[in-house]
Amino acid sequence: MDAHVMVFAPAPQxxxxxxxxGDEPEIHLHPGGQGVWQARMITCLGTSVVLCASxxxxxxxxxxxxxxxxxxxxKVVRRDSSSGGFVHDHRDGRQEEVVDVPGHPLNRHELDDLYNLTLGEGLRSAVSVLSGPGDPTLVPSDVYRRLAADLGGNGSRVVADLSGDYLRAVLDGGVSFLKVSHEELLRDGLAGxxxxxxxxxxxxxxHASGAESVVVSRADEPALALVDGEVYEVHMPRLRAADPRGAGDSMTAGVAAVLAGGGDLRLAIRTGAAAGALNVTRHGLGTGRPDSIAGLVERVRLVPVGSERQDRTTPDDLADRATTA
Known part of the structure; x- marks a missing residue:
């Protein structure tokens, strides 16, 4: 099994x-979607990626x-129906959505081909990342349940950053590492x-439902991590955000990259936190300098919940906390 990561990105945009x-407007074209952004950050961290998509x-x-x-x-499954996309206007500091076209759902034969492709590549990978589509109508959640079970049951470490029905599906199949935001837990009724x-x-x-280890990101509060039965707060420096989007995807990517290289889970979580924090200081999702991320890892701490809490204000806390949601 190779030390690379397979990313399942069923419906890129x-x-x-x-x-x-300057004086003239500019138009930028990029591939997007959760899996693409995760794959981009994993690559930034020096780990090879196989991206499976339709x-x-x-x-x-x-x-x-x-x-x-x-x-x-x-690795691509070509389908008859159209992929999706969106247009955003970022002039004058805006984040205005002009149009969002989700694309068409995959049919049964396309899903079968994509499943077989993903399973084959995942079984050759040290880590498999299951990312969600932009619209839940595109891919049924049962695909995620079966992939989690088949990949995890045959030696690939499954990493997931999902919510809603997709989250419930991968828990049913079982995952090595799960990342979810506190907003998603509240929205889905999993947290009261x-x-x-x-x-x-x-x-x-x-954890009891099927995730070996879990991180719950909490916007401007320290993330919570469950590792080997112990709960930690993830403390990191506060950084001024240029674009708050994409921190969670970068966090998941950092975890996957370290695990694929045989690294310890605690180091993986610290690396993921550093990648997510640095990403929001940049314009561009899933981007970051690996040397800068490595430097920031040294400032990330896992503090056991229940230990004596100290004053969290440090010189690094003078700026706004980077979000990790």
Missing amino acids: LTVTIDQT LGGEIGQVLEPLMASEGVEL EDSDEEFTRVLHEL
Whole structure:
């Protein structure tokens, strides 16, 4: 089994961004979607990635060379129906959505081909990351349940960053590492209130339901991590955010990259936290300098919950905390 990561990205999107830094507007085309952003960060950290995806229509024809240029090994199921995409206007500091086209659901034969492709590549990978589609109508949750069970049951460490029905599906199949945000837990009814005690309870419940280790990210509060039965707060320096999006995907990617290289889970979580924190200081999802991330890892601490709490204000805390949701 090779020390690379397989990323399951069933329905990537074409992202069109309108920006303006000078006198003239600019148009930027990039591949997007959770799996693409995760694969980009894993590659930034020096770990090889095989990206399994489905592409179709005119958007798919544009997406394929863009995805191949990301430095990943791209494995594609081509389908008759169209891939999706969105257009955002970022001029004058805006984050305005102009149009969002989710694409068409995969049919039964396309799902079968994508499943077989993903399973084969995942079984050759040290770590398999299961990422979600932008729209839940595109891929049924049962695909995730079966992939988690088949990959995990045959030696691949499964990492997931999912919510809703997809989260319940991978828990049923079993995962090595699960990342979920506190907003998603509250929205899905898995947490009843926003409190340390409630999220600690949920961590243990997610573990009992099928996740070996769990991280719950909590926006401007320290993430909570359950590792080997112990709950930790993930403390990191506070950094000023240029773009708060994508920290959670970068966190998951950092964990996957370290685990694929045989690293310790605690180091993986610290690396993921550093990758997520640094990502929000940049414009561009799933990006970051590996040397900068490595330097930030040294400042991330896992503090056992219940230990004597000290004053959290440090020189690194003078700026705004980078979000990890």
